[in-house]
Amino acid sequence: xxxxxxxxxxxxxxxxxxxxxxxxxxxxxxxxxxxxxxxxxxxxxxxxxxxxxxxxxxxxxxxxxxxxxxxxxxxxxxxxxxxxxxxxxxxxxxxxxxxxxxxxxxxxxxxx
Amino acid sequence: xxxxxxxxxxxxxxxxxxxxxxxxxxxxxxxxxxxxxxxxxxxxxxxxxxxxxxxxxxxxxxxxxxxxxxxxxxxxxxxxxxxxxxxxxxxxxxxxxxxxxxxxxxxxxxxxxxx
Numbered sequence: 001x002x003x004x005x006x007x008x009x010x011x012x013x014x015x016x017x018x019x020x021x022x023x024x025x026x027x028x029x030x031x032x033x034x035x036x037x038x039x040x041x042x043x044x045x046x047x048x049x050x051x052x053x054x055x056x057x058x059x060x061x062x063x064x065x066x067x068x069x070x071x072x073x074x075x076x077x078x079x080x081x082x083x084x085x086x087x088x089x090x091x092x093x094x095x096x097x098x099x100x101x102x103x104x105x106x107x108x109x110x111x112x
Numbered sequence: 113x114x115x116x117x118x119x120x121x122x123x124x125x126x127x128x129x130x131x132x133x134x135x136x137x138x139x140x141x142x143x144x145x146x147x148x149x150x151x152x153x154x155x156x157x158x159x160x161x162x163x164x165x166x167x168x169x170x171x172x173x174x175x176x177x178x179x180x181x182x183x184x185x186x187x188x189x190x191x192x193x194x195x196x197x198x199x200x201x202x203x204x205x206x207x208x209x210x211x212x213x214x215x216x217x218x219x220x221x222x223x224x225x226x227x
Contacts, residue, residue, distance in 0.1 A: 032214050043219060044218050
């Protein structure tokens with residue numbers, strides 16, 4: 001089983017739609033959670049951190065469910081510019097150092 | 113706007129040749145990561161330095177790959193000899209301080225093709 005699993009998509013949605021991505025992680029002791037965004041042929045960039053209480057940044061809302069080991073990202077009022085791959089990322093913080101474990105990504109295509 | 117820089121951006125080489133990729137982290141960042149991204153495997157951590165000391169290179173094939181930080185402004189990833197299965201995009205990322213691992217700034221990547 002992969003440490004971080006995501007539905008690869010693609011999710012094809014019209015502008016203005018609401019779309020949700022889910023992600024599960026295997027290490028129950030994981031401490032930090034993030035969503036990164038990667039545009040086609042570009043580098044990943046941090047989109048937002050995910051907190052236990054849930055957090056919102058404009059049209060983006062991230063949720064964490066530790067009991068189910070599940071992370072979600074909701075995008076409201078989708079824009080064409082939201083088309084990208086969204087990477088679910090976990091930092092297990094084990095072994096005396098910490099590192100990011102990336103999911104394979106969920107591709108989103110927003111069309112007019 | 114400070115950025116991580118990587119050279120070369122593209123590299124095409126033949127099997128058996130040596131490949132050296134370079135990364136300049138953001139000035140003042142003390143943590144540097146090397147990743148490899150392929151369609152099949154996604155983004156994988158190869159090596160990780162803090163204050164120029166290697167902390168983790170467990171993701172790196174030891175027989176042909178080596179990573180170094182000769183100084184605080186330069187990180188290198190070398191493959192010798194290269195093989196077709198090494199074809200991928202290699203990203204360098206840097207971070208700073210207590211959240212240096214959580215908030216990583218990626219360079220544009222080196223797209224490597226080994227024929």
